[in-house]
Each structure stands twice: as C-alpha cells, then as structure tokens.
Amino acid sequence: MRNRIASLRADRGLTQAALAQRIEVSRQTINAIETGKFDPSLPVAFRLAREFDLAIEEIFLAD
Amino acid sequence: MASEQSSGAARQWSATGWLFAWTLAWLVSLAVARFGPELVWGENAIAGWIAVGANLAVGVGWIIAFRRYLRSIDELQRKIQQDALGITLGIGWIVGFASFVAADAGLLPGGGLDVAVFTAGLGLVYLLAVGIGMVRYR
Numbered sequence: 001m002r003n004r005i006a007s008l009r010a011d012r013g014l015t016q017a018a019l020a021q022r023i024e025v026s027r028q029t030i031n032a033i034e035t036g037k038f039d040p041s042l043p044v045a046f047r048l049a050r051e052f053d054l055a056i057e058e059i060f061l062a063d
Numbered sequence: 064m065a066s067e068q069s070s071g072a073a074r075q076w077s078a079t080g081w082l083f084a085w086t087l088a089w090l091v092s093l094a095v096a097r098f099g100p101e102l103v104w105g106e107n108a109i110a111g112w113i114a115v116g117a118n119l120a121v122g123v124g125w126i127i128a129f130r131r132y133l134r135s136i137d138e139l140q141r142k143i144q145q146d147a148l149g150i151t152l153g154i155g156w157i158v159g160f161a162s163f164v165a166a167d168a169g170l171l172p173g174g175g176l177d178v179a180v181f182t183a184g185l186g187l188v189y190l191l192a193v194g195i196g197m198v199r200y201r
Contacts, residue, residue: 029139032200041138 002061006034008052023047078128078135085121085128090182092118097178143196151189158184 009019009030016034020027025044032038040048049056096114104110133141159181166175 025137026140028197028200029137032139037200038139038142044138 001039004059022051075135078132082128082132085125089121089125092121139200143193146196147189147192150192151185154188155185
C-alpha cells in the first residue's frame with residue numbers, strides 16, 4: 001500500500017518526530033509507514049487522517 | 064494531548080523497567096534452582112522444591128510483566144517483538160525436541176542440551192531477532 005504521508009508532512013513543515021508525537025507512535029513507525037515497509041492499523045490510519053484533515057483513502061492508496 | 068503522550072512514554076519506561084527486573088529475577092531464580100543442590104543445600108528435596116516453585120512463581124510474574132510491556136509499546140515495536148518471539152519459539156521448539164530425540168537415542172555424549180546453554184542461546188536468538196527487526200524497519 002502506498003501513501004502520501006511524507007509529502008503531506010512536508011507541506012505542513014512537520015518532522016517525522018513531531019508527527020509521531022502527535023499521532024502517539026514512535027518516529028520509527030512514521031518512517032516505516034512512509035517508506036511502505038509497514039502498514040498502520042486502522043486506529044493509527046484514522047489518527048493520521050484526522051491530523052491531515054483528509055479521508056483515509058486520500059492518504060493511503062492501493063497498489 | 065502532551066500530557067497523554069508523556070504519560071504514554073512514562074508507562075513504556077515503567078513497563079520496560081519492570082520487564083528488566085522480572086527477567087533478572089527469573090534468571091537468578093533459575094540459577095538458584097539449577098545450582099542450589101550442588102552448591103548450597105545438597106540433597107534436601109524440600110529446599111529443591113521450594114527453589115523450583117519460586118522459579119515458577121517468578122516466571123508467572125515475568126509473563127505478566129512481558130504482557131504489560133507489549134501493551135505499552137507502539138504497533139511497529141509490537142510487530143518487531145512478535146516476529147522475534149515467533150523466531151525464538153520456533154528455534155527453541157525445533158532445537159529442544161531434536162535434542163530430546165537425540166538424547167533418548169543416545170546420540171549426545173553429554174546427555175542432551177544443558178539448560179543454561181539452551182536458555183542463553185534462546186536469549187541470544189531473541190536479541191538478534193529484535194536487532195534485525197529494528198534494522199529492517201529503521
């Protein structure tokens with residue numbers, strides 16, 4: 001699954017660590033999600049969607 | 064939100080500390096049960112059973128501490144732990160049973176795996192698997 005988190009985060013001037021703190025996960029988790037190594041759970045996907053004020057399907061894209 | 068995050072981090076540190084303490088306690092109780100008969104109480108069966116019972120009781124505490132630790136970490140860390148535990152359990156199961164079979168068949172001159180070597184080996188496998196997971200998802 002692909003995602004737009006890196007670009008959305010850059011648009012808002014957030015570091016991985018800052019986003020991780022807001023989403024209540026580790027920086028390593030944000031990095032792994034951004035690089036496509038790890039797909040987040042639904043609760044984390046919802047928190048990301050809420051953070052970026054977008055729908056989940058606008059952030060995560062099926063391969 | 065900030066206080067929730069700091070309480071989450073504090074909870075994780077606390078759970079990690081307790082896990083470390085219980086791991087250490089279990090290792091000490093295992094060493095006491097294993098070496099006590101040779102070094103301290105000789106052939107006193109009651110002392111031996113008390114040491115084994117203490118090792119089992121501390122083991123239950125260790126399991127509870129590990130469960131709390133797993134609940135305190137985030138989902139990627141939990142996946143890394145899950146993969147490492149799966150590898151450790153698999154290797155322990157396979158090597159353990161192979162050792163039992165080989166010992167029963169009289170193929171092992173020393174009478175099978177030494178419990179201290181087996182425990183240390185599984186600990187190393189677990190640590191290595193966690194390290195590989197951390198690098199993999201870096």
